[in-house]
Amino acid sequence: MKKVRLAPIYIALIVLAAISVVPFIWMLATSFKHGPDVYTKVPSLLPLDRKTGEWSPTLENYEYVFDLSGLGTAFVNSVWVCLILIPAKLLIDALAAYAFARIPFPGRDKLFILMLGGMMVPTITLLVPRVFVTQELGLFDSQWGLIVPNIASVLDIFLLRQFFMSLPGELEEAARIDGAGRMQIFWRIIVPLSKPVLSVVTITSFIFHWNDLVWPLVVLNDPEKYTLPLALQQLATAEAGRAYYIMAGAAVAVIPVIAVLLVFQRRILQGIAFSGLKG
Numbered sequence: 001m002k003k004v005r006l007a008p009i010y011i012a013l014i015v016l017a018a019i020s021v022v023p024f025i026w027m028l029a030t031s032f033k034h035g036p037d038v039y040t041k042v043p044s045l046l047p048l049d050r051k052t053g054e055w056s057p058t059l060e061n062y063e064y065v066f067d068l069s070g071l072g073t074a075f076v077n078s079v080w081v082c083l084i085l086i087p088a089k090l091l092i093d094a095l096a097a098y099a100f101a102r103i104p105f106p107g108r109d110k111l112f113i114l115m116l117g118g119m120m121v122p123t124i125t126l127l128v129p130r131v132f133v134t135q136e137l138g139l140f141d142s143q144w145g146l147i148v149p150n151i152a153s154v155l156d157i158f159l160l161r162q163f164f165m166s167l168p169g170e171l172e173e174a175a176r177i178d179g180a181g182r183m184q185i186f187w188r189i190i191v192p193l194s195k196p197v198l199s200v201v202t203i204t205s206f207i208f209h210w211n212d213l214v215w216p217l218v219v220l221n222d223p224e225k226y227t228l229p230l231a232l233q234q235l236a237t238a239e240a241g242r243a244y245y246i247m248a249g250a251a252v253a254v255i256p257v258i259a260v261l262l263v264f265q266r267r268i269l270q271g272i273a274f275s276g277l278k279g
Contacts, residue, residue: 024254031248032057038244061248065235070223071249074231077143078210081227085147086205090198092152097160098186102172112161115154131218145219146227150209156201163197164190203264207257228253 025045030038032047033056040050049056066072099105100112130149131140139145167190175185191198213229220226226234232249239245 024258027247027250027254030244031061031251032059033244034058034060035242035244061244062252064245065249065252070226071228071231071235071252073224074226074228075252077225078228081143081146082206082209085150085209086202088147089151089153089156089205090202093156093201094160094191094194094198095186096152097157097164098190100157101161101164102190103182116158119154119158127214127218130215134219140219141221141225142219143225146209146216150215153205156205159201160194160197163194167193199264203260206260210257211253 022045029045029047034047034049037047037050037056046055047057048054066075100108134140134145134149137148139148171189171193172185175189180188211229212227213233216227216230217233220230223231223234232253235249236246
């Protein structure tokens with residue numbers, strides 16, 4: 001009886017999942033179509049020849065966006081930025097969260113509340129000060145200008161702090177009795193126990209910075225330094241009438257994110273589950 005009662009819920013979830021997947025399938029199919037095969041009276045999810053109806057995929061669209069539109073260079077730039085930014089950001093956020101969670105120092109709680117208060121300020125209002133600071137540091141129009149201003153996140157510090165506070169304090173006490181210092185406790189106890197939440201923070205940070213458009217749009221002027229979202233936006237503007245090029249570029253941008261989510265989906269679920277536990 002329970003399965004019968006849950007059947008409508010399962011059906012609704014399947015329908016919603018199918019609706020969410022169709023645009024992705026449409027994007028992939030269009031990216032493999034020849035130009036004339038895109039605009040047909042009867043839409044098709046498959047790359048079929050409009051005259052013969054036969055299977056007719058092509059890789060010319062991907063060759064164009066990689067070689068001629070500059071998307072290949074932008075892809076490499078995005079990978080380079082994420083490879084430096086994400087590990088550095090994770091380290092700084094984890095150390096700050098550990099200090100706020102486990103190390104008593106004067107004004108700790110007040111400083112943490114002040115940081116949380118900063119989250120209430122709309123990001124767009126901080127754009128001009130961030131640009132000014134970036135210019136003063138000599139990082140404007142450089143990929144370091146994308147990395148340094150984003151190297152710490154109050155939200156990630158908050159999430160990590162909450163998880164660190166849920167860990168049993170007896171573990172640290174036992175380690176201190178054995179002569180371990182703060183950094184030894186952090187690397188040998190806190191980090192291994194926090195892999196689920198660290199994975200979630202890493203993945204969400206990667207997705208955010210991989211897709212970030214506003215900050216690169218403000219900071220970068222040289223097309224050779226563009227990241228993938230910025231190059232994709234220019235491609236969509238330049239090739240507004242050629243959906244097959246735009247869809248090929250969109251596929252290049254979204255496939256790495258989908259791959260990361262598929263590979264690490266178990267880690268994400270574990271992090272969500274563990275973040276609600278209390279020691």
